[in-house]
Amino acid sequence: MNLFEELANNPGITKALPEAVADTLLMVGVSGFFTLLIGLPLGIFLHTSAPGGLRPMPVTNRILSDIIVNITRSIPFAILMVILIPFSRLVTGSSIGPLAACVPLSIGTIPFFARLVETSLRDVAGGKIDAALVMGSTRMQVIRKVLMPEALPGLVAALTTTLVTLVGYSAMAGIIGGGGLGRLAYNYGVQRFDTAVMVVTIVIIVAIVQIIQLAGDFAARRVDHRSAAGTTRRRRRPSRAAAPAVPAADAPAAEAPATDDARTRV
Amino acid sequence: MITVTDLRKVYRQGSRDVVALDGVSMSVPKGSIHGIIGHSGAGKSTLVRCLTLLDRPTSGTVTIDGRELTNVKDSEIRLARRRIGMVFQHANLMDSRTAAANIAHPLELVGTSRKDTEARVAELLSLVGLQDFAGAYPAQLSGGQKQRVGIARALAAQPDVLLCDEPTSALDPRTTDEILDLISELTNRLGLTVLIITHEMNVVKRICDSVSLLEAGRVVEHGPLQEVASHLGGRLAKALIPLPATPPVPGGPVVELLMVGEHATEPVLSGLTRRFDTDVNVLAGSVETLAGERFGRLRVQLDERTDMDAVKDYLAGQGVSVEVAA
Numbered sequence: 052m053n054l055f056e057e058l059a060n061n062p063g064i065t066k067a068l069p070e071a072v073a074d075t076l077l078m079v080g081v082s083g084f085f086t087l088l089i090g091l092p093l094g095i096f097l098h099t100s101a102p103g104g105l106r107p108m109p110v111t112n113r114i115l116s117d118i119i120v121n122i123t124r125s126i127p128f129a130i131l132m133v134i135l136i137p138f139s140r141l142v143t144g145s146s147i148g149p150l151a152a153c154v155p156l157s158i159g160t161i162p163f164f165a166r167l168v169e170t171s172l173r174d175v176a177g178g179k180i181d182a183a184l185v186m187g188s189t190r191m192q193v194i195r196k197v198l199m200p201e202a203l204p205g206l207v208a209a210l211t212t213t214l215v216t217l218v219g220y221s222a223m224a225g226i227i228g229g230g231g232l233g234r235l236a237y238n239y240g241v242q243r244f245d246t247a248v249m250v251v252t253i254v255i256i257v258a259i260v261q262i263i264q265l266a267g268d269f270a271a272r273r274v275d276h277r278s279a280a281g282t283t284r285r286r287r288r289p290s291r292a293a294a295p296a297v298p299a300a301d302a303p304a305a306e307a308p309a310t311d312d313a314r315t316r317v
Numbered sequence: 318m319i320t321v322t323d324l325r326k327v328y329r330q331g332s333r334d335v336v337a338l339d340g341v342s343m344s345v346p347k348g349s350i351h352g353i354i355g356h357s358g359a360g361k362s363t364l365v366r367c368l369t370l371l372d373r374p375t376s377g378t379v380t381i382d383g384r385e386l387t388n389v390k391d392s393e394i395r396l397a398r399r400r401i402g403m404v405f406q407h408a409n410l411m412d413s414r415t416a417a418a419n420i421a422h423p424l425e426l427v428g429t430s431r432k433d434t435e436a437r438v439a440e441l442l443s444l445v446g447l448q449d450f451a452g453a454y455p456a457q458l459s460g461g462q463k464q465r466v467g468i469a470r471a472l473a474a475q476p477d478v479l480l481c482d483e484p485t486s487a488l489d490p491r492t493t494d495e496i497l498d499l500i501s502e503l504t505n506r507l508g509l510t511v512l513i514i515t516h517e518m519n520v521v522k523r524i525c526d527s528v529s530l531l532e533a534g535r536v537v538e539h540g541p542l543q544e545v546a547s548h549l550g551g552r553l554a555k556a557l558i559p560l561p562a563t564p565p566v567p568g569g570p571v572v573e574l575l576m577v578g579e580h581a582t583e584p585v586l587s588g589l590t591r592r593f594d595t596d597v598n599v600l601a602g603s604v605e606t607l608a609g610e611r612f613g614r615l616r617v618q619l620d621e622r623t624d625m626d627a628v629k630d631y632l633a634g635q636g637v638s639v640e641v642a643a
Contacts, residue, residue, distance in 0.1 A: 176409070178405055178407060178409040179409050179410075179411060181369075181371060181405075181409065182403070182405060182409040182410075182470075183422070184369075184371060184398070185369045185371065185398055185401065185403045186398070186399070186422060186423040186426055186470075186474070187395040187396065187398045187399040187423070187426055187427070187474075188395070188426055189395060192426055196411075196422065196425070196426075197411060200411065200413040200414070201411055201412060201413050203413060274413070276412050276413055276454040276455075276456060277412045277456055278456050
C-alpha cells in the first residue's frame with residue numbers, strides 16, 4: 052500500500068482532519084478578530100498615554116502597561132487557559148469547543164498585540180506628529196490621519212505575527228478541549244500512535260503559518276511607501292522584507308511553538 | 318505682523334529649573350522676512366515650540382495681527398495654530414501620502430470640499446513648481462522637492478505667518494538657494510510674514526530683511542540687516558561680512574574698516590596713503606551685498622608712525638567706520 056492510499060483510507064485524515072482544520076481556522080479567525088478589535092485601541096492608548104505622548108496619563112498608563120499587559124503576558128498560555136475556564140463558560144456558555152477556546156486565546160494575545168502596536172506607533176517620527184498638530188489637528192485626527200497610516204506597514208506586520216502566534220496557541224488550546232489541529236495531533240498522533248496523522252497535521256499547521264506570513268508580508272509591502280521603488284512595481288528585496296524589524300525577528304520564534312507543541316507530544 | 322513680548326520658558330529638569338528662553342522680544346512687520354540665528358542650545362527650538370504653542374511659554378505673549386495666541390484656552394489652540402504655516406527642517410511629510418495628499422492634509426482638517434481641495438492642491442503644486450509630482454510619494458522625491466511639498470502644505474490653509482524651522486539645514490547649497498528664493502518669492506506674492514530660524518548665516522544674507530541673534534535664551538543683537546551689518550563691532554556684522562583670521566603681524570596698528578553703500582567702492586585706501594603719506598598693508602578684505610546694499614570690510618595694517626586719531630577723523634569724514642583691532 053503506498054503512502055497516499057494509506058492516507059486516503061485513514062479515517063483520522065478523511066473524517067477528522069477537515070473538521071479540525073475548520074476548527075483551527077475558526078479559533079484563529081475569531082480570536083484574531085477580537086484581538087484586533089480590542090488590542091489595536093489598547094495599543095494606541097498605551098502609546099498616546101505614555102509620558103511625552105499625545106495625551107500623557109502617567110497613572111493610567113502605568114496601570115495598564117505594567118500591571119495588566121505585563122502580568123497577562125508573563126502568565127504562560129497553558130496556565131492562562133486553565134485559569135480562564137470559568138470565564139469562558141460565562142461568556143460562551145461552554146468550557147469546551149473552539150468557540151470557548153477563543154476566550155483565552157483572545158485574552159492571551161490581546162496584550163501581546165497591543166505591545167506590538169505600541170512599538171509600531173513609537174516608530175512614527177515625532178516630527179510628523181508635530182507637523183499635524185501645528186496644522187491644527189485634534190488628537191483623534193492625529194491618530195487617524197498620522198499615527199495609524201504612517202505605522203500601517205508595522206501594524207500589518209504586527210497582526211501577521213499575532214495570527215501566527217494564535218495558530219500556535221490554538222494548537223495548545225485544542226489539547227485542553229478546544230478542538231482543531233492540536234487536538235487531532237494529540238488524539239491520533241499521541242494517544243493512538245498514528246504517525247501519519249501526526250505528520251499531516253504538522254504539515255498543515257506549517258502551511259497555515261506560511262500562508263499567513265506570506266500574505267502578511269505581501270500586504271505590509273503593499274502599504275509601505277517608505278522606500279523609493281514605488282508601490283505597484285515594487286521589487287522583492289529581502290532587505291526590505293526584513294525592514295519592519297518586529298515581525299521579521301519575531302516570526303520564526305512565533306512559528307516554532309506551533310510545530311513544537313505538536314512534535315513534543317509524539 | 319508678529320509681535321513677541323518678553324517670552325520666557327523655564328523647564329523643570331530634575332530638581333532644578335532650566336531657563337531656555339529668557340525674555341525674548343521681537344517684532345516682525347507684515348510682509349517681511351525675519352531671521353533668528355543662533356548656535357544649537359541657544360533656545361531656537363524652544364522658541365519655535367513656544368511660537369507654535371506646542372509648548373506653552375512660562376510667561377510672555379505671542380501676537381499675530383493684533384490677536385494674542387498665548388492667552389487662548391487649550392481647546393482653542395488648534396484654531397490659533399491654523400494661522401501659522403510651518404516648514405520643518407526635514408519636511409516631516411507623511412510617508413503614506415502622496416505629495417498631493419500631503420498638501421491636502423491641512424485642508425482635510427477644516428473639512429474643505431473635495432472639489433475645492435483638488436483645485437487648491439493643484440494651485441499649490443504649481444506654486445512650488447511640482448505640477449508633475451502630484452502622485453509621487455515622499456520617498457520618491459529629492460530633499461529639495463520634499464521641502465517644496467512641505468512649503469506648499471504649510472501654505473495650504475492660507476496662514477498669515479510662515480514659520481520656518483531650519484528649512485534648509487538638511488539641503489545642499491544649490492537646493493538651499495532654490496528653496497530660499499522660493500520662500501522669498503512667495504513672501505512677496507502672498508504678503509506673508511515669515512520667521513526663519515536657522516544657524517546658517519547664508520540664509521540670513523540671502524533673504525532676510527531683519528535678524529535677531531539668539532544666545533542663551535536672549536536676543537543679544539537685532540535689527541534690520543543693513544543696520545546690524547553697519548555696526549562694525551557687532552557680532553552679526555562680523556558674521557555677515559566675515560574676514561579670514563590673520564596671524565598677528567609685527568609693526569604698526571591693525572585696524573578694521575567698514576564701508577557701506579557708495580563708500581564701499583570709493584578708493585579710501587589710496588586716499589589714506591596720499592593724505593598721510595603712510596603705507597597701508599591690506600591683511601584681509603571682503604565685500605558683500607546685503608539687502609541690496611554693498612558692504613566692504615577691510616583689515617589693514619598701518620605704518621607705526623601713523624597718527625591714529627587723525628586717521629580716524631579722516632575716515633569718519635569719508636563715512637567709514639573704524640575699529641582698532643586688539
